[in-house]
Amino acid sequence: MNATTAHEIGLDQAAAGMTLAAALLDAHGGVLLPRDAALTEATLASLRRRGIERCVVWAEAAAESPADAAARERDLxxxxxxLGQLFRHGGDDARPELMQLLADYRSREQP
Structure with missing residues (x-):
């Protein structure tokens, strides 16, 4: 089963039936459409007239291919x-803990 994740897309890629993952705001911070609003042809046309260029929608996350997983592992x-190179010198007691925190941060799943 694939997870649902938020993806920012251009309004030209948005289609009727998609659901907003974040509220859509105008230039002054006013809410045009709330989070979880379903997009329709009429709302898309209105957003285009207002000059809105991007939106964040919910989408099914695609399964990671073996090649992508291997590339991600190599990058990690x-x-x-x-990090090992950067922390090779130094003798204070906080160094290993800081390196571990950075390694944990780098190892987190990135959207």
């Missing part, structure tokens, strides 16, 4: 090696 390994 490269980042962790770089």
């Amino acid at each position: 390994e490269r980042q962790l090696q770089r």
